[in-house]
């Protein structure tokens with residue numbers, strides 16, 4: 001990308017800075033801008049007042065003395081009032097922007113229909129950077145005030161200095177060199193942050209793994225803490241090294257310009273005194289130079305800071321803008337076709353292949369499979385065979401890299417992902433532990449029925465979670481999660497039953513995806529649960545043609561399915577009913593026999 005288009009992009013990103021503040025809290029932003037303007041004018045106004053006062057005293061000019069004193073007092077009072085008021089405004093502005101940014105990121109993230117973007121390391125790094133930028137974005141309205149203040153005080157102070165002698169404008173002009181050095185230093189620092197993004201992500205992941213109580217047991221059993229610590233230290237040392245180099249390179253030029261600026265500043269005071277000795281300027285004007293020049297130094301410093309803040313904000317909002325464009329583009333490209341309301345024939349996969357963006361081998365190849373309407377289909381196969389990948393393709397979380405999936409002949413590629421997912425329900429082995437109330441934990445499986453107590457109890461009963469609800473002191477209203485004082489903690493199996501109840505809440509889904517959702521239950525409990533569920537869902541399946549796709553390693557459950565599909569290395573190797581597959585004497589029969597023997 002050339003320099004012109006880079007600048008255009010930076011300017012577009014920069015425009016989002018005030019736009020975001022004004023959209024989140026227009027009143028607060030405008031009032032705070034007025035406050036900082038008053039604060040910025042106050043210092044030069046006091047210098048001006050002092051000059052008037054001194055000249056009035058030397059010339060015995062009483063009106064001039066009064067004007068000088070009035071300007072000083074007004075500036076002092078104005079600052080006092082505005083300081084008190086802006087404290088209140090600042091916290092309100094931060095809170096509003098913080099809420100706005102979180103809502104906006106959630107909105108933007110939910111525009112992306114699939115989860116492929118999490119697999120692309122470049123996209124994942126940028127997403128992680130945007131998440132890290134949230135605090136900067138939440139503070140951005142406050143950061144915006146510094147450039148406003150700087151602009152106002154630059155104009156007033158430079159105007160006053162030029163009124164004494166135009167040559168004095170050389171001092172702030174030299175300040176531009178300082179600004180260049182500060183901007184370059186900030187750019188180097190930022191570049192080192194971006195270059196270290198991948199390492200930073202791994203480091204954060206390691207910290208999360210080490211600190212998450214969920215991993216506490218394995219960390220202790222395998223004595224993993226020192227191992228994790230060594231990895232973290234190595235990554236931290238690499239990151240620190242990159243940052244140190246950037247700081248050193250940027251800092252040297254910045255220090256030199258600070259020194260040179262100080263020397264020029266001293267020269268300007270000597271120059272003003274010389275002018276006064278020749279009678280070309282008044283005593284008040286000397287005082288103006290002496291008191292304003294330190295302020296000018298401050299202004300130049302804040303100009304440099306504002307430039308570096310603006311550079312930082314251009315990058316922060318640039319990344320956010322990229323995410324927004326990416327998500328809006330993904331949403332625009334997503335199909336919009338309607339989803340079927342019932343299935344007469346079923347779902348057909350033809351020549352379906354899939355390769356994860358980061359993988360060099362396909363996870364699925366040449367899958368030809370018919371899932372008949374109303375059937376219960378079990379997927380079996382060893383770890384890594386491709387079962388979960390197939391489930392994710394059916395949920396439209398990924399799109400096949402080759403082949404087609406059709407529902408009653410209609411290509412799923414043309415169906416809006418949200419519309420299709422509204423017809424699905426799903427339960428996974430690595431389910432989410434929503435730390436809401438027990439009722440809500442089930443109810444999020446079908447948001448319109450979040451508060452429908454009979455429906456929640458029905459789903460809980462189908463997942464055999466009824467006795468669990470009875471044992472909870474507040475029943476459906478019981479808060480879950482040990483992080484809350486009144487929260488009940490559940491065992492892995494209990495959490496899993498609630499997740500299963502969530503999957504069973506939606507009435508008559510066209511496709512119920514159950515990817516080892518009962519792995520934490522014992523085989524008998526799993527078998528009993530599915531036998532009961534199959535009875536209960538048969539009537540609904542007849543009505544809507546809904547298909548249940550179950551992934552399980554438990555053959556006592558698998559054998560009850562209408563159709564069993566065996567997968568190996570991303571391909572289907574066998575299919576049929578339990579009896580057919582056992583009679584065929586293939587891999588299924590072998591695995592079934594092995595497991596049956598273990599239970600005898």
Ligand SMILES: Nc1ncnc2c1ncn2[C@@H]1O[C@H](COP(=O)(O)OP(=O)(O)OP(=O)(O)O)[C@@H](O)[C@H]1O
Nearest residue numbers: 119356358359363382383384385386387388389390
């Ligand atoms: N996000 C991913 N990125 C890259 N490769 C992946 C990803 N997820 C899975 N794979 C690979 O795809 C292949 C199929 O994995 P999948 O999870 O579908 O297997 P599975 O049959 O469900 O296994 P399990 O019984 O262990 O759950 C494996 O080789 C796995 O390493």
